[in-house]
Amino acid sequence: MTTTANLIRIAAGEVGYTEYPPGSNGNKYGQWYGMNYVPWCAIFISYCFDKISLPLPIRSSKGFAYCPDGVSWFRNRGQWFNDPKVGDVVFFCWRGDGIADHVGIVESIKPDGSIISIEGNTGIGNDANGGQVMRRSRTPGIILGFGRPPYTHSVPSQTQASRPATPTPKPTPPQREIAKVPPNYHQDLVDRLLGNKSDKSHKHKS
Template identity: 85%
Template structure:
């Protein structure tokens, strides 16, 4: 069924999976999507939604591979929010420039506005390209916003009273940037085939 609970069940079942070999971006989600050896956080999210029969046809029938595409898609459909709900697609911005660097799935919401998310291609010390599926605790200051899919049983917001209705400002103690300045350019080059699979494996 296309429910938030089923999505969380699928995503949670993937926790612990790691790309192989480490640092290659080679993984089963990229194989499924047809675009392997590229950063795969968005592909992981797409995989989970496809598994519950609620694909996100953002760039293809299977989903999307570039985070900013997901942000635009949800915004254009009026499905973009700043209050977290379980099952939301959460987009992160590490540098405070308004561009999504990473994406995951909201598993739970805390009263202070922080969340527990399940994310693909993350890791301790490398938030955006860490090579594993993990549960991560995320604070509001790095959250760009939430895309809300049309589940058959929407989950009520747990934090509407405590979350702002405008984009979250950057807090004084912001999480350290863990992506290089040319991250988006390199990612786009790889997604459109600017670099060969052979080069990506090196």
């Protein structure tokens, strides 16, 4: 049975993994997907769902590597929501432009509406290209929305975090967290995912 509990178990078991060498985007998830040395937050999500035999065939039978593709897929299938449930795929938008910059898995939901998410390619000081699998505490202001996969069994939408999240510095102003990204951010990301840029040491966020 494909359950949220199975997904959280798989994702939680990856917490602490880091890419190698640091700063390369080289990792086992990219190797598995067949697209290594590229931004890998969405590839990590694809890996976790494949492990529970609930693949998200967004760009290939294995999943997706570009966050906006995931948003479109969930929206087109009527599986896009504004309120979270445990096990949802959460998409983040750092700049407030409506384009997904990063993605994670909802592990738990706090009473104030913030969430604990398990994310790939994140890190303290670099939210969306930090090279690690981590638990992060995220506030509603940076959340674009939630994709809800068709589990065969669900857990309650509200639950307390079983383990502490890695602390996230509080933003200023408090209503939105801002991440610095280059103006050609999305075009560069697409170019790298398509193999049009080969410099493995030059990183962009996923």
